[in-house]
Amino acid sequence: MNSEVGLLADHPYLIGKLMGKIKNQEWIVIGTYNGNINAEMAKNILLKNDIPSYIKSDFFGSAYNLNAFNIPTGMVKLYIPEGFKKKALDLLQGIGLQNE
8 A cells, every 4th residue: 555545544535636746745744733632633724725644643642642632741743745835834824733
């Protein structure tokens, strides 16, 4: 399975639409959050605006489900393809979720 397809597996309707846009692009961190709530909100805003994205927690936060709370045990990173950086930053800054 292509790694980008695996990352978007929870959003199958986006796979066909976005695969052509992300082919051969490097994924970069666009934001780092103290908990899953803001990271999920930011990811969903990007997905609704046709920007592929996924979040990744550190081991302790994801293993013990601590990232759902704003506990300083770990961080949640938001990834996007590099070609979407400007549009993503504009969207996230506009709603106050650019970074924590």
